[in-house]
Amino acid sequence: MLADNILFLREAYPAVYQAVKSWEESDPVSKALVEEAKDGNLTLKYGGDGQAIYVHSKYNPQREAQAIIDKLSEDQVINENSHVVFYGIGLAYHIEAFIVQYPQASYSIIEPSAEIFASYLDHKILKKSMGKNLMLLQCGNQAEALYAKAVQSKDKDLVICELPAYPQIFNAEYAAFLSEFKRIVKEQRSSLHTNFAYKKRWIVNSVNNFKVVLQTPNILLEDHDFCKGKSALLVAAGPSLDLEIDNLKKIKQEGLAYIFSVGSAINTLIHHGIEPDAICTYDPSERNQLVFNKINELEVDAIPMIFGSSVGYEVLEQYMGPKYHMITNQDTVAAYFLKPENGEPIEMVSDAPTIAVVTLELLVKLGFSQIILVGQNLAYTEEKSYSSGIDYITGEMRETMLQADGVFTESVAGKQVKTSESFLSMKRQLEHMISKYQAKVVNTTFGGASIEGTSFIPLARLISEELTKAVVFEHPLNQVVMTKKYNKTYALAQLEQLKTSYQEYQSLVSGIKSCLLELHDLTRRNREKEAHQTHLKMDIQIKAMEDNDFFNMIALPINRVEYGILFNAIQKTKAEKNHLRKAKSVIKPTETFIDLLYTDMNLNNEIMLVFDNVIREFA
Structure with missing residues (x-):
């Protein structure tokens, strides 16, 4: 060398x-x-x-x-x-x-x-x-x-x-590189799309849901020792769910295991007269409320709903049954304001592309010794992607889903089954979660995709060989009451700190905007020395903003994609020695980002007002 x-x-x-x-x-x-x-x-x-x-x-x-x-x-x-x-x-x-x-x-x-x-x-x-x-x-x-x-x-x-x-x-290496790169780019683009679509809803949901979070039990904070040594069914809305209705009725009637419904599966279960022990939901989109239209119309109000704290707020407004919350790591609001009275850290669940992954982690953290997947097809069965009783999936939407990607994966029977890139992404997330916690997971899904880390056992066989005793009736989930509360003094202190941070944030945004106006003028007149000094001043203000509580809790999550673009633009200029060119190259991306922060000012004021009202009422 x-x-x-x-x-x-x-x-x-x-x-x-x-x-x-x-x-x-x-x-x-x-x-x-x-x-x-x-x-x-x-x-x-x-x-x-x-x-x-x-x-x-x-x-x-x-x-x-x-x-x-x-x-x-x-x-x-x-x-x-x-x-x-x-x-x-x-x-x-x-x-x-x-x-x-x-x-x-x-x-x-x-x-x-x-x-x-x-x-x-x-x-x-x-x-x-x-x-x-x-x-x-x-x-x-x-x-x-x-x-x-x-x-x-x-x-x-x-x-x-x-x-x-x-x-x-390097035939094998090149093929592996291309395959992996295409997968990562596709998934990252999907993530960017998610961030763009949900960026304000994550915050709006967290703010709107904050009052409900304060008024409901944290399912992971309350005593859940009764879950240890028990089995839990994680029931999804795959087409094979229709094959298990009689088995699920038996499990429910005899209390053989806890039944957790995820996503649209609640509609199939209710359609067949089965009330699960809990409904789990976390999707932040506005469309999530459609999943619960049927049970709201039927005035179903006895099933506990376990919701992620950044779930679409409409879901919580409309559902009249008992509610329990779990804090998601996407929820910067809860992370900032909440601390249990006993001083222990809050246990969170990870954000994921599907509620099944979130619920799997929840069930592991609740202490269930065995998690049984039902209706978790992650594949198309006889050109179906959903089970019966789900009438808000339109024909056009079904057609779109069935035409998507058209890739194949190995089934639980060792054959090839039609799937999609979206399903495969969910499958990888499930496999990662199973591996992370070394959880005992049984997959009972006929015709579904094989999920690494699980064993395939038909549900009927599980009932005859393992699920032979009533375990639910002694500790039904809807009898869990709120005994562990959040620290009111801490929440109030955080509110006062946030108010100060918000005032500083507003000043910093205005200061950065002023620097940008100066830079426009100085670079136009080729005033390199002055432009360099103004650029340094702006950098100091940007760094101060990055350390600001309000920015990190509210402004950054709302504009995370645009901030990533600004960060990349700044990184590219680090090697540039000419101060004038360096200043010119950061003006546009910085201006774009700061203008976005300005457009959110009315929303920010509303958010601060909600915090003030909710926390003072709570305290």
Whole structure:
């Protein structure tokens, strides 16, 4: 490794340095060989599996590199809004050609082979070859790091450019990288969509629900020793639920296990005359109220509803039955104001893409020794995705669901079953939760997707072999009463602290806005020194805002996506030495973010008024 590369990598990319150094210290016989091409430039060949393959042309590697970039330009629109991922560095001829042709475009480099990277570092000076827009340099095959560093900004178009020899030399690695990267990007885009759709509702729900939270028992805070050693059924609305109605009736009538309904399953259960021991809900969307239209119309009011504290507030307003809450880690309001009187930390449940995952964690934390999945298909059965009795799923919505993705996964019977990317994401979340808690989970879902960490046992067999004693009647869930309360003095003190923070927050937002106006004027007049000083002043105010309680509890969750874009924009400017260019580059993203904070001021005032009224009434 050249001395310049050692110094540069140690400081700028220590993980890459360590990966290459570890490979060199293993004293291997390298399969990567650098030799002279016909035109006098260096070229590289790789002799894996007894057959040498040229990574670059053995005649004219620079001309070949330009052809790669020309082909990329034909296939993709490349501009300052593009982010190009180079899979394979080789000797970097193609990357150097790209930088010359597209000096404004950002890019990342993924090199799966430490020995090829070592060959590059032995012959070329990395710092001279790489441009200023390099966002990630990685020696390895991990797609997660690429997404985290390079494509979080939603305005970037992702383009992948592989060295033509790499899919042949590193066939399995390249296929694995592409598959994982596509999955992560798809899931992250889904998460961004969720954040955009729910960003204000998470806060509005938490604020509107706060009074109900204060007035209802925290199901995890109250004594739940009676759950230990018992079995709980987690009943979802998959199509196989229709096959288990008689079994569920028997379990309910004889009290053989606790029945927890999640999502739309309550409609199927009520349709068949089965009242579960609890309804679980946490979806923050406005549409969530549709799930409970039927039971509200039927005036069902005896079933306990266990709700996540950031659930759609309409659900709590309309349901007249007993309510219990669980604090979700998405709820910054509860985390700020609430502390149990006994001083213990509040146990929370994690946010997840489906109520089934949230409820699984709840049941584990309640202490149930066995969790039994019913109707958790995560797949389509005979072109059905939901069980019967759910009449708010329209024909158009069904058609959309059935046409989605059209991928397959292994079923509980070891066969292939039709599913979707959305279902697969839920499946992975369930598997992660099961693995995290090492929970004993039985999957009884006929025709459903196989869920790692579970065993498949038909529900009828469980009833005959395990669920043989009445366990529910002695401790019904609807008899859990509120005995553990939140600390009123602490909530009041937090309210006063928040009021002070809110005043400081308003001043900081105004101060940042003033700095932006100054920067506009100073950069327009090329006043570099003054612009630098104003930029430093604005940075200090932004850092103070990031430490502000109101910002972290209310403003940041509402605008989390836009803040991520601003953060990425600021990170990109860190290497810029010219103070004028640096100031110019942050004006637009900062202005966009601050303008959003201004538009929320009326909402913020209403939120503070609600807090004041609710907490003073509580105290």
